[in-house]
Amino acid sequence: MTTSSNLPEIRTRFDSRDESHSLHLVPPSSADRSPLKSWRNLPSPLGHHHLLESQLEYEEIEEQARKQGRTKARTINHITLGFIAYFAVAAGPFGVEEAVRAAGAYPVLLAVVLLPFTWGLPQALMTAELSTMIDENGGYILWVRRGLGEYAGWVNAFNSIASNVCDLPTYPVLFCSYVEAFLESGYGYTLSGTEQWLVKCSALLLVFTSNAVGMRAVALASVLMSLFVLAPFVLEPLSVKTFNLSTWGSVAPEIDWSLFLSTILWNYQGWDSLGCVAGEVKDGGRTYPIAILIAMVLITINYAFPVGAGIMVQSDFTQWHEGSLETIAMTIAPWLGVWVGMAAVVATLGEFNVVMACSSRALWATADYKMVPSFLTIEWKRFGTPIAAVIFQTVTTGVLMNFSFAFLVVLDTFFNNLTLLLEFFAFLRLKYVEKDTERPFVVPFGNTGAWAITVPKILVLSGVLLAQKRHIWVTCGLFNLAVSCSYLVWRRFQPAPQASSMTSTATTSYGTGQLS
Numbered sequence: 019m020t021t022s023s024n025l026p027e028i029r030t031r032f033d034s035r036d037e038s039h040s041l042h043l044v045p046p047s048s049a050d051r052s053p054l055k056s057w058r059n060l061p062s063p064l065g066h067h068h069l070l071e072s073q074l075e076y077e078e079i080e081e082q083a084r085k086q087g088r089t090k091a092r093t094i095n096h097i098t099l100g101f102i103a104y105f106a107v108a109a110g111p112f113g114v115e116e117a118v119r120a121a122g123a124y125p126v127l128l129a130v131v132l133l134p135f136t137w138g139l140p141q142a143l144m145t146a147e148l149s150t151m152i153d154e155n156g157g158y159i160l161w162v163r164r165g166l167g168e169y170a171g172w173v174n175a176f177n178s179i180a181s182n183v184c185d186l187p188t189y190p191v192l193f194c195s196y197v198e199a200f201l202e203s204g205y206g207y208t209l210s211g212t213e214q215w216l217v218k219c220s221a222l223l224l225v226f227t228s229n230a231v232g233m234r235a236v237a238l239a240s241v242l243m244s245l246f247v248l249a250p251f252v253l254e255p256l257s258v259k260t261f262n263l264s265t266w267g268s269v270a271p272e273i274d275w276s277l278f279l280s281t282i283l284w285n286y287q288g289w290d291s292l293g294c295v296a297g298e299v300k301d302g303g304r305t306y307p308i309a310i311l312i313a314m315v316l317i318t319i320n321y322a323f324p325v326g327a328g329i330m331v332q333s334d335f336t337q338w339h340e341g342s343l344e345t346i347a348m349t350i351a352p353w354l355g356v357w358v359g360m361a362a363v364v365a366t367l368g369e370f371n372v373v374m375a376c377s378s379r380a381l382w383a384t385a386d387y388k389m390v391p392s393f394l395t396i397e398w399k400r401f402g403t404p405i406a407a408v409i410f411q412t413v414t415t416g417v418l419m420n421f422s423f424a425f426l427v428v429l430d431t432f433f434n435n436l437t438l439l440l441e442f443f444a445f446l447r448l449k450y451v452e453k454d455t456e457r458p459f460v461v462p463f464g465n466t467g468a469w470a471i472t473v474p475k476i477l478v479l480s481g482v483l484l485a486q487k488r489h490i491w492v493t494c495g496l497f498n499l500a501v502s503c504s505y506l507v508w509r510r511f512q513p514a515p516q517a518s519s520m521t522s523t524a525t526t527s528y529g530t531g532q533l534s
Contacts, residue, residue, distance in 0.1 A: 100312030156383025157293025165444025303458025
């Protein structure tokens with residue numbers, strides 16, 4: 019059977035890297051876009067009442083993937099994604115003490131009930147829609163490039179890399195500080211400089227090992243560590259001797275709004291990182307919304323239980339400070355205090371593990387677009403992991419974990435907020451320029467709903483950026499000037515896109531779906 023060469027090619031598969039593809043007559047579906055589309059109808063582990071696939075099931079999936087020339091399989095279901103989201107967003111209640119001291123118990127408890135839906139949910143819904151529309155690993159790297167074009171994608175990619183490079187070293191530092199506090203308070207032992215370095219390296223090695231063997235290991239670790247972290251705070255209300263609900267109504271005479279809002283809002287960031295593993299999520303249209311619901315419940319328990327129980331034990335909220343959760347638990351029961359101290363250590367390690375997994379896949383996607391050296395796309399075929407990106411992140415973290423913690427956090431905040439702004443703008447633009455593209459999950463109420471969930475976030479993020487100090491603006495401004503200059507150099511040496519011989523006069527403007 020012959021096909022006329024004069025007919026345009028009909029696209030049946032979408033590849034987000036293909037910027038010079040032939041004219042497609044039908045909007046590509048989400049399943050068509052996925053390089054692992056054959057896995058969409060694999061039976062869910064929950065159908066057999068398993069949290070994760072058994073080793074035999076997992077090996078069968080991997081074997082089928084290898085036969086089709088693919089090294090990654092969709093092994094993340096809504097349970098495991100929900101626990102991954104918990105670590106990406108909250109990872110324990112540690113840090114909420116400052117919000118209690120700044121405002122009192124009532125504002126914090128009110129925020130804990132309302133913010134998951136008014137602040138966290140908008141970012142989660144955007145992530146769910148974009149992750150199912152473009153269900154490939156890379157998340158925000160793919161979203162911004164497709165929605166706003168090549169230059170915005172370049173700026174977003176390098177600000178994301180900078181944010182992750184500044185963010186990852188903070189976790190070994192926090193891990194070490196929690197280990198040191200636990201040993202000092204419980205056993206009166208102080209770590210030497212060499213011992214501190216060894217503790218940081220131990221955390222880094224554990225996270226590297228988990229990420230090297232794939233998302234299945236990261237997901238399983240997230241489930242187990244989440245249960246360990248949450249358990250003592252669920253037990254706290256049951257262990258309080260005297261219930262005094264009147265303490266929940268305490269409010270500071272003069273609320274420190276800056277400290278309260280910055281602390282409480284920051285505790286609901288991180289949803290967008292879930293898009294980085296979209297290529298390994300099973301049935302994203304169903305998995306993402308259920309996982310978000312699971313994570314919302316976990317995060318609400320995460321903050322409400324320790325604050326509600328803790329304020330009944332230490333009713334003077336002005337005495338709350340970093341480490342108060344452990345002190346309060348120790349007052350209730352010594353064994354509970356030890357558990358909370360250990361939970362702080364495990365929570366930091368769990369968050370580090372998830373952030374490494376997500377950021378390494380974002381770096382892999384950046385290299386896949388040839389924006390950074392292509393060796394970073396190297397994968398470990400046995401596990402389907404972006405091993406080169408994981409090694410790169412591990413090395414940079416090992417170098418930077420001895421730098422100033424405070425300065426890294428401030429830089430991370432600036433870079434992260436800038437990329438979040440680009441993500442929201444890309445989300446809005448895609449609602450208009452690709453309105454016919456299939457989205458297995460869609461934010462409710464159409465474009466009106468999209469604007470409603472993004473405008474408040476854009477305003478707050480813009481305000482946070484404007485509030486940064488001058489030296490941060492100078493540092494980050496010079497960085498982005500260098501990024502823009504490097505983009506011009508990169509474009510100069512890029513080969514011109516070659517159109518198909520059948521459609522030599524028609525090319526597609528990236529991210530618009532329109533011919534130019």
